[in-house]
Amino acid sequence: MSLGLFNGSSRSHRSHGLFGGSVESQLSDIRDEIAELAALLAKRGNKASGLVRHRAHDLRGQAESSLGDLMGTAEHVVADLRHRYGDTGREVSRTVRRHPVATLGAVAAVGLIAAALLRR
Template sequence: MAKYEASAEELKAQAREAADEVGKQARRVADEAQHAAESLREKGAEFAESARKHSHEYAERARDEARRIYREGERYAADLADHADDYYVEVSRAVRRHPARALGIAAGVGFLLGLIIARR
């Protein structure tokens, strides 16, 4: 059996070929990684822009809704104030018509409140 003995030059040439192949593969992988990173960066920028746009839309909707609720609250407060004025006028008339009855009712309510507060 004859042994195949490669010369040093042949081994060097094979090593260079292997190194060149590994280098080509490494460059290809690096290029693919760089392309993937650029693609991810673009997608990230698109996502950030979309999020910024939608956040402004949602913020504007929230402001509009807050204004609507505030106006509705003001309307309810005005209605309540009107009702309170009506009841005040009604009670004032009743007290003027029947002062003794009003005084008796006020004394009774005061007495009951005094009992409730004293029990605590």
């Protein structure tokens, strides 16, 4: 006669199982361990989530700072271009007043070149 796990002749095997406890108590232990594991995973997930949120906040601050610097630089470049454009406009006006015939000749030459390029 064998004394295996599925042998119905021994009541002690049915009540204590292979490891000395009932199936119900083993299932209860497993449920408790799974609950502990789930709690541990949730805790680590929350910690990782917090770290990611903190890092994202830092990166957003850096991006906003960089954007502010970029906008300031762009404003300086635009102001410089306006200043240079104004200077160039004044210089062109001065040249046209000093040399009106030469200006008309230059405009006519540019017109002829443009017309020749557009015909092609």
